[in-house]
Amino acid sequence: MAKPEKSIKQRGVLYGVSGKFPEQAVKLRRDATLFGREKGDIVIDDHEISSTHCQIQNINGVYHIFDMNSTNGTFINKERIVKSRLTPGDLITLGQSSFRFQLENEDQVRHIATIFKSKEQRSLNESKAPSLVDTLIEGEMRSSHSVSVHLTITYTDGSVDEAELNQKTFYIGRASSFGKFEQDPEISRKHLLVKLNDTGQVFIEDQGSTNGSFLNGSRITGMHLVAPGDEVKVGTAIVKIRTKTS
DSSP states (O other), X not given: OOOOOXXXXXXXXXXXXXXXXXXXXXXXXXXXXXXXXXXXXXXXXXXXXXXXXXXXXXXXXXXXXXXXXXXXXXXXXXXXXXXXXXXXXOEEEETTEXXXXXXXXXXXXXXXXXXXXXXXXXXXXXXXXXXXXXXXHHHHHHXXXXXXXXXXXXXXXXXXXXXXXXXXXXXXXXXXXXXXXXXXXXXXTTOEEEEEOTTSOEEEEEOSOSSOEEETTEEOOSEEEEOTTOOEEETTEEEEEEEEXX
């Protein structure tokens, strides 16, 4: 009897088209790849790109891209998106940089790096000056609608806390002004970053905590989207997050 053929694993690869990526290839990470101007696996020195701009996640072998409330947007085939499934040949544009998404056989792209840095030293005045486009879009987004977040925190003793926050970015940890996290020795001072966008999506990122953060039982690295009903574990506490848009 003939042996079944071994399945060929594929890996997402970005090929530079214009801007900061001319004729360069970057291999996407197996879990999540973060893009930004200041922080990420792929750092692009471009004032039109937000500090943390977007993320590509590999979900059961399928690549999805999520905009992280960036000021100037993430574009797939010239259309602005909040989230999108990627298919081979898609053109991804962030600021002045564009690159083509492809799937390649894993064994043929071992030589391609998963880290890209296009970060140049800029003057203090330049780094602080927002572009006119940044200012106009941020103002429009703030005036259009607001998003609040509700936390339900369950502790190991069975007690439950509720917290209502009107912040788009905050930390869960022993330094938090809400909850009883300071009583848990397994929780770091700034343990988990929580970010919201204007559509009500929630993203979390562990901040290098000693004991880690968990999403539905799995330890996380990088930025992750939190869906309604998901359970986030920090230390011994379980946190459920839901949002309200008004």
